[in-house]
Amino acid sequence: MVLEHLSDQALIRRQKLGELQQKDVEPYGQKYPVTHKTSEVILHFRELEEEGTAASVYGRIISKRGHGKASFAHIEDGSGRLQIYLREEQVGSDQYNLYQLLDIGDIIGVTGTVFKTRKGEITVNVSSFRLLTKSLRPLPEKWHGLKDVELRYRHRHLDLMVNPEVREVFITRSRIIHMIREFLVQRGYLEVETPVMHTVAGGASARPFITHHNALGIDLYLRIATELHLKRLIVGGIEKVFELGRIFRNEGLSTSHNPEFTSVEIYEVNADYEDMMDLTEEMITSITREIHGTLKLNYQGRELDLTPPWPRRELSEVIREITGVEFSAVQGDDAARKLAAEHGLEVDKDSTKGEIMYTFFEKYCEDKLWNPLFVKDYPVEVSPLAQRCRENPQLTYRFETFIAGKEIANAFTELTDSLDQRERFVQQAEKRDSGDEEAHMMDEDFLVVMEYGMAPTGGLGIGVDRLVMVLTDRPSIRDVILFPTLRPREQQAGRP
RNA sequence: GCGCCUAUAACUCAACGGUAGAGUAGCGGGCUUUUAACCCGCAGGUUGUAGGUUCAAAUCCUACUGGGCGCACCA
Incomplete structure (x- = not known):
């Protein structure tokens, strides 16, 4: 002492x-x-x-x-x-x-x-x-409360003690999570728990955290998604399944990214991505009604209307409307790279048309979306786990849901063709070899599982923290995570 | 990783080249329905850290550390 x-x-x-x-x-x-x-x-x-x-x-x-x-x-x-x-x-x-x-x-x-x-x-x-x-x-002071955001995040117990609205946010977060669970269980989805430590970190494009198991003498990855294990359960005959839990991505921090965050992933056999859009819309609107009693919200001083049906628009269409660029007229990767250069986008020399299209969307469109929107039919190169569109094999039955400029959900009609899946993994592996640390890892075990035959399946992932941000009108993901990741600091004298 | 902003008392904030201050909280005294209680008095600081410029630095400059925001990266 x-x-x-x-x-x-x-x-x-x-x-x-x-x-x-x-x-x-x-x-x-x-x-x-x-x-x-x-x-x-x-x-x-x-x-x-x-x-x-x-x-x-x-x-x-x-x-x-x-x-x-x-x-x-x-x-x-x-x-x-x-x-x-x-x-x-x-x-x-x-x-x-x-x-x-x-x-x-x-x-x-x-x-x-x-x-x-x-x-x-x-x-x-x-x-x-x-x-x-x-x-x-x-x-801390009774009248002004605790304002210093660093102290608030580092000493959350004080924040909760003196700032009543903070407690409200986390009570609402808890209710939202409870309602997600209730909504899914009532509709017959089985809640499961799959491993957090993976030998292959798959199911998303992201760099994983690495940890070590002493007795086995091996490194393990913290999961970056629950996708591949849940699909194994689908193959095993669990026809409606979900997992609500923490995933970990070794990436930068921002107002919408925390290294560990909560996702819910849902899979259902004999369903497609249109069904997943319905599910997303129903789930989020029913939760919003329960919490706010209305679907007309205010987010950060701006009106936000969640009234269904939410528009469902093709990615190429959204890009065309916002940037005026018509991607269907672009022939080949060279032409796409030229287009990127003309629009001031820096892309790799070996970027494909699909990747460039996706970059266009991320850079110029995402943050302009406000009221809920399903953006669908993404390029196959950036969607290695989604089924190809029948009309255009360069695109996939994948959608993302945007609310208040934030990506809230990501879903597909799942790829069930194990041979195509293998090819996609090979392509991803090539990107890894050429230095792309976020590219998907080859997962042989998963391919074997798929080869047994996976029924047509719809899959959906929702970023729970971002949903909570929207529903509690918080500007930063750190405001909806009790103990957000911060750089550790030495205890200072006299600090509370 | 880069840029901008930021760090003053336990908390919330002033002082912006010339003796570091207020409110809350604290300590002592007064007060039996107050309520941001009130009245009188007191204490509390290596101004994030380390250098530099200057007769003089909280204030200007440099580096470092933490944090915020933006960009980059990223679902």
């Missing part, structure tokens, strides 16, 4: 802790027998007051106002906050002196009858109280 590094206030609190112990007060006590939550006291005020029955509540002291021989304070529990009132005459001078040693941040249990003050605030007239937990560090 290096006491010199503590702030003066933290030192004073430690001294008070000693004083309390000298007075035989247990500073870290047992649970308090409560009769009500703070919100319940307010809800049942009339009966409590009429009957004159005592209520027992517990909570953290968040403010104190002393008046000589009487004192007011607010305590807060998970349900809300409540004012308490102590009079020396009522609790006795020993208890009253003890109360003087309590600080903002301490957790106490109180018992007393309930009344309304002159100004009309429901208040517990404390007849007895007990310290449950002594707090040794000062809380």
Whole structure:
């Protein structure tokens, strides 16, 4: 214990802790027998007051106002906050002196009858109280809250304590996740858990994290998607399946990217990507209705209308409308590269038309999409797990859903032709060999699984964090992840 | 990885080349229905770190560290 590094206030609190112990007060006590939550006291005020029955509540002291021989304070529990009132005459001078040693941040249990003050605030007239937990560090300011975003992310417990809207966001996040699960289970999808540690990191274009297993003496990858294992289950006869969980991608951080994030992937036999569009639309609109009671939202000061049906437009069409470029008129990779150069896009020398088309979309179109839109029929080169379109084998039955400029979902009619799949993996492997660390890895085991025969299948992945951002009106993914990834920092003296 | 912004008391913020300040929180005193309680007094700082310019640096310059935003990368 290096006491010199503590702030003066933290030192004073430690001294008070000693004083309390000298007075035989247990500073870290047992649970308090409560009769009500703070919100319940307010809800049942009339009966409590009429009957004159005592209520027992517990909570953290968040403010104190002393008046000589009487004192007011607010305590807060998970349900809300409540004012308490102590009079020396009522609790006795020993208890009253003890109360003087309590600080903002301490957790106490109180018992007393309930009344309304002159100004009309429901208040517990404390007849007895007990310290449950002594707090040794000062809380952030009550009025302005904790604003410094770095402190908020690094000390989320403080953020949650003093910024009530933050707690609301995470309660809503939890509800959304619960509703996703409920929505899918009710429709007969089986929730499963597949490995987080993979020998081959597949199912997406991304760099994986690498870890090591000592006993086996091998490196393992943290999963970058749940796709390939879920498809194995489809082959195995589990016809409607989903997994909701964390995936990991070793990429840059941004307001819409955290290295670990939550996805839900859903697979269903005898379905196609149109069915997955229906599912996406139904799921997101039903959750939105449940949370907001309307489909007309506001995101970052701008109106956002989720009313279905959401338009379903081909990628080439969207590019044409936004940039004026007609990709169907482009013949060959050379012409596409020339076009990219004309539009100020830097692309690799060996880029194909499909890759360039996709780049056009990402650079010039994605962020202009606002109300929900299904963008469909993506080039085969950037969609190695999706089935080719019958009318045009250069395209695939793949769609992405955009809401408020964010990619929320990605889905396909799954590729079921194991021989085509092998070719696609080979192409990806070639890209890996030429330095593309995000290209898909060859997964022989998965190919063998496919060779047994995979029924026609629709698959869907949804970025849960981004969905939560949209539904809670948060600008950064770090606002919807309790403990976002930050560079570690040495503990500084006096920091909370 | 690159660019811009940013770091002052436990918290929220001032001071923008000339003695580091306020509010909250804290400590001491007063006050028995207050409520951003109030009144009187006190304490609290290596201005992120390390250099440099200057008679003088929180302030200007350089580097580093953390963070934010944008770009790049990336579903």
